[in-house]
Amino acid sequence: MLEKIREKIQSFIDELHHPDISHLASKITSGKMLRSKLVLAICPSHHALIDLCAIIEMIQSASLLHDDVIDASDIRRGNPSVNAIFGNKNSIMLGDVFYAKAFFELTKLDIRIAQSISNAVIELSRGEISDVFMAESFNTDKAKYFQMLQDKTASLIAASAECGAILAGLDSQKYKEYGKNLGIAFQIVDDLLDITQEACKLGKPAMSDFKEGKTTLPYIYLYEVLPLSERKILISYFKKDKIEAYKWLKEYFDKYHIIPLVVAEARKYGDLAIASIKNENNHLLEEVVKTMIYREF
Numbered sequence: 269m270l271e272k273i274r275e276k277i278q279s280f281i282d283e284l285h286h287p288d289i290s291h292l293a294s295k296i297t298s299g300k301m302l303r304s305k306l307v308l309a310i311c312p313s314h315h316a317l318i319d320l321c322a323i324i325e326m327i328q329s330a331s332l333l334h335d336d337v338i339d340a341s342d343i344r345r346g347n348p349s350v351n352a353i354f355g356n357k358n359s360i361m362l363g364d365v366f367y368a369k370a371f372f373e374l375t376k377l378d379i380r381i382a383q384s385i386s387n388a389v390i391e392l393s394r395g396e397i398s399d400v401f402m403a404e405s406f407n408t409d410k411a412k413y414f415q416m417l418q419d420k421t422a423s424l425i426a427a428s429a430e431c432g433a434i435l436a437g438l439d440s441q442k443y444k445e446y447g448k449n450l451g452i453a454f455q456i457v458d459d460l461l462d463i464t465q466e467a468c469k470l471g472k473p474a475m476s477d478f479k480e481g482k483t484t485l486p487y488i489y490l491y492e493v494l495p496l497s498e499r500k501i502l503i504s505y506f507k508k509d510k511i512e513a514y515k516w517l518k519e520y521f522d523k524y525h526i527i528p529l530v531v532a533e534a535r536k537y538g539d540l541a542i543a544s545i546k547n548e549n550n551h552l553l554e555e556v557v558k559t560m561i562y563r564e565f
């Protein structure tokens with residue numbers, strides 16, 4: 269099925285009849301397709317299924333093409349990003365093409381699906397703007413951080429689950445709630461891996477979030493438990509790319525047992541996701557949560 273979705277994306281691109289677009293698009297590395305896997309796990313068969321998944325994946329790709337420019341990131345999924353190969357202008361324009369084509373195709377689907385996805389893109393963009401503004405200074409506000417990640421990461425995952433349920437004729441609200449909680453857990457796990465995993469496994473430099481100005485949950489928790497003098501040291505390392513900062517941070521995350529605290533937070537949202545679809549009898553969706561949060565960090 270995932271191969272069929274990739275073929276559909278390719279045929280949407282081919283329909284644009286533009287060799288430069290095809291050339292640029294050929295450098296995008298396919299991801300894990302989490303959103304499509306969710307849709308398929310909720311609705312295994314429907315005539316609009318492949319189109320819906322291709323649309324969602326193209327919107328996800330568009331947002332990452334723009335995000336890599338915003339974050340000045342040269343690597344995506346372990347490979348050079350489109351902006352690294354062809355420059356920022358091309359990455360932005362390719363993102364626009366993907367986004368526009370996806371929306372054109374979206375108009376052919378059920379209006380509830382079109383509204384769910386387009387609303388998620390508003391939230392996605394709102395989240396990215398908050399992310400950029402929050403990177404101006406060290407953020408200590410946990411609620412603000414959660415709102416940002418709900419918008420930036422959970423919204424499209426929630427909409428994907430909701431749309432899968434709409435196609436399958438299921439209670440879409442329950443699945444949207446599942447997707448939202450899964451998305452929050454997913455981002456918290458991602459925040460953790462940025463700190464605990466080696467660069468070779470991450471496909472990008474380790475501990476890059478704090479350097480990019482992202483005060484993710486582990487940093488907010490560390491700030492909360494530190495005495496005043498050490499808070500000042502933590503803040504002084506914000507956006508700094510220094511070996512000394514990495515060493516200090518690793519030591520203090522250990523000293524104050526921050527990682528298990530954040531793992532527990534991710535599991536809380538994972539459990540909420542499972543609770544949202546209890547009695548729906550979808551073991552596949554429960555497995556998605558479990559493999560994401562019950563793992564080594």
Ligand code: FPP
Pocket residue numbers: 327328330331332334335336339341363367389392393396420421
């Ligand atoms: C990755 O965040 C970014 C997103 C998930 C959303 C980006 C959204 C936009 C750029 C809004 C525009 C949307 C469209 C459809 C054109 P990250 O930088 O924390 O993650 P990363 O480590 O994967 O880069």
Ligand code: MG
Pocket residue numbers: 335336339341
């Ligand atoms: Mg980024």
